Amino acid sequence: MTTPDIPADGVRVDAPANPILRLNPITVLTVLLAACAISLFFGWQVTLCLIAAYLLTALAAGRLGRYLSLWLRSVVLLSVVIFALQALLYPGETVLREVLFLDITAEGVDKGLRIATMVMSIGSALILGSVLIDIRRMTRALEQRGTSPTASYIVLSTLTMIPQLKAHMATIMDAQRARGIETDASPLVRAKAFLPTLSPLILNSIVGVEERALTLEARGFSSKGATTSLVRIPDTGIDRTLRALTYAAIVIALAVRIWLWMQ
Amino acid sequence: MTLARRVREDFSLMAILIIPIAIAINFVGGSLALALKLPLYLDSIGTFLVAMLAGPFVGALTGFLSLAFVSATDPTTLPWTVQAAVVGAMVGWLARRGLLRRAAGVVLTILLVILVSVTGVVLIRLFIFGGFTTTGSSVIAAVMVAAGIPMIPAQFASSFVSELPDKTLSVLLALVVIRSMSDRYLIKFSNGHLFTAHSRRARRGKPADGPADEAAGAGALQLAPLDGPSTYGSYDRWRGTRPAAAPATTARAHEEARR
Numbered sequence: 001m002t003t004p005d006i007p008a009d010g011v012r013v014d015a016p017a018n019p020i021l022r023l024n025p026i027t028v029l030t031v032l033l034a035a036c037a038i039s040l041f042f043g044w045q046v047t048l049c050l051i052a053a054y055l056l057t058a059l060a061a062g063r064l065g066r067y068l069s070l071w072l073r074s075v076v077l078l079s080v081v082i083f084a085l086q087a088l089l090y091p092g093e094t095v096l097r098e099v100l101f102l103d104i105t106a107e108g109v110d111k112g113l114r115i116a117t118m119v120m121s122i123g124s125a126l127i128l129g130s131v132l133i134d135i136r137r138m139t140r141a142l143e144q145r146g147t148s149p150t151a152s153y154i155v156l157s158t159l160t161m162i163p164q165l166k167a168h169m170a171t172i173m174d175a176q177r178a179r180g181i182e183t184d185a186s187p188l189v190r191a192k193a194f195l196p197t198l199s200p201l202i203l204n205s206i207v208g209v210e211e212r213a214l215t216l217e218a219r220g221f222s223s224k225g226a227t228t229s230l231v232r233i234p235d236t237g238i239d240r241t242l243r244a245l246t247y248a249a250i251v252i253a254l255a256v257r258i259w260l261w262m263q
Numbered sequence: 264m265t266l267a268r269r270v271r272e273d274f275s276l277m278a279i280l281i282i283p284i285a286i287a288i289n290f291v292g293g294s295l296a297l298a299l300k301l302p303l304y305l306d307s308i309g310t311f312l313v314a315m316l317a318g319p320f321v322g323a324l325t326g327f328l329s330l331a332f333v334s335a336t337d338p339t340t341l342p343w344t345v346q347a348a349v350v351g352a353m354v355g356w357l358a359r360r361g362l363l364r365r366a367a368g369v370v371l372t373i374l375l376v377i378l379v380s381v382t383g384v385v386l387i388r389l390f391i392f393g394g395f396t397t398t399g400s401s402v403i404a405a406v407m408v409a410a411g412i413p414m415i416p417a418q419f420a421s422s423f424v425s426e427l428p429d430k431t432l433s434v435l436l437a438l439v440v441i442r443s444m445s446d447r448y449l450i451k452f453s454n455g456h457l458f459t460a461h462s463r464r465a466r467r468g469k470p471a472d473g474p475a476d477e478a479a480g481a482g483a484l485q486l487a488p489l490d491g492p493s494t495y496g497s498y499d500r501w502r503g504t505r506p507a508a509a510p511a512t513t514a515r516a517h518e519e520a521r522r
Contacts, residue, residue: 070336070337073337074336074337074338074339075338075339077397078339078392078396078397081395081396081397082392082393082395082396085394085395085405086393086394086395088409089394089395089405089408089409102409111393112393115392115393119339119392122338122341123338123339126334126338126341127336127338130335130336130338135335150279153279154279154282154283154328155328157280157283158282158283158286158287158328158332161283161284161286161287162286162287162290162291162332164287165284165287165288165290165291166290166291166294169291169294169295173295173298183298183299187300187301187302190299190300190301191299191301193299194295194296194299194301194305195436195439197295198288198291198292198295198308198436199436199439199440199443201288201291202288202308202309202312202440203440203443203444205284205287205288206281206284206440206444206448207448208284209277209280209281209284210277210448210451212280213276213277213280216276216280217276221276222276
């Protein structure tokens with residue numbers, strides 16, 4: 001059901017070859033948020049199934065390596081720590097086992113499992129989102145839905161600004177080290193190195209803002225008229241079907257949950 | 264003035280352009296603290312700077328966005344966006360009330376910031392993560408709980424220990440940076456007039472070049488036919504919408520200029 005509308009002159013349709021990466025970012029976000037909500041309705045079994053699905057999706061998109069490295073470092077680590085600490089430290093009646101001077105209680109294991117499941121279910125879905133969604137495409141897709149171009153500017157400008165400032169900071173740190181500022185000594189000495197490194201960086205980058213304002217103004221940044229973009233994110237029939245299915249899935253999950261409560 | 268109007272006035276072009284830089288400063292400050300192996304986060308300097316310059320709404324957005332960017336790769340930081348936004352808004356509001364112009368006010372601001380962020384940290388830790396996360400201060404809390412101290416005092420004590428030096432340094436660093444900005448730069452932000460050397464002199468009772476400045480202000484009134492707050496900088500100050508160092512005189516000059 002794809003509408004074969006031909007883009008205007010010079011407009012590029014941003015559609016990567018991989019079918020998962022080609023999806024409209026808004027579709028991906030809708031599906032993942034729905035998956036979060038559904039996994040919160042049910043226990044850890046559903047979360048486990050969904051995580052398997054996320055891993056398969058990441059594999060299909062060719063981003064499994066990136067997904068795993070982010071996932072293990074943040075979400076899995078935090079879940080394991082939360083589970084272990086709750087199991088060990090949460091006070092309770094039924095002692096399952098003693099480790100040194102701490103008791104593992106059934107209540108602690110229960111609470112730890114509940115919180116760890118929540119962190120896992122939300123975190124895993126969001127990491128899949130950050131792996132699959134390109135922020136440039138996301139802001140553009142949102143703009144097509146009517147968000148302000150200024151919001152896109154803030155987000156995209158931040159993306160370019162961070163590596164720029166990082167490179168700048170490395171330069172300043174080298175320069176200050178050449179002047180003889182200690183960067184590897186006792187904590188107090190290192191703390192003293194913080195100000196002469198950061199303040200030139202901040203002042204420099206802030207002074208550049210004014211020139212940027214003039215430049216943008218000269219190019220009609222705050223003009224109120226309609227804007228034209230040279231990139232278009234396609235919103236195909238597949239996207240619309242997926243979104244409709246997601247809404248249906250939420251309604252079904254909610255119904256099942258209520259039915260389970262009634263039992 | 265309605266809330267929507269106030270928000271729109273705060274988001275001048277200069278404020279919008281400084282948000283990405285502030286977020287990048289937060290990032291760089293945090294990674295510099297890591298590189299220097301300091302036991303601090305120092306990842307809110309940019310937020311405080313923007314909040315002081317451009318008010319509570321811009322401060323809140325900056326705090327929110329900088330944590331949102333972190334959580335793009337580490338979703339476990341997502342709940343902290345709320346805390347960063349609240350602290351950013353609070354610093355902006357306190358700055359707008361003129362608290363940062365005196366030493367006593369600065370001390371009060373730092374205390375309030377620490378109070379709010381400690382409360383925020385404890386609430387988020389208890390209600391979302393059940394008490395423990397992977398940060399250093401949370402490990403301290405876990406050790407304290409294991410040693411038999413009750414949960415809530417242990418959480419407050421451990422996060423206070425880490426927030427006290429961190430937030431004190433962040434607020435002071437942001438103030439140092441603002442102090443080294445020039446007047447002509449500061450006045451382009453909605454809170455900037457509070458920090459100018461001119462307003463400092465006026466407060467000390469030494470209006471050195473006061474009359475000359477008033478005349479210049481009246482001249483600028485006629486020269487600046489800007490319409491709408493989204494126009495360059497925040498020149499609306501000159502049009503009398505915001506009280507300057509001497510609001511009465513400016514307003515009168517405004518009236519005269521119109522006639």
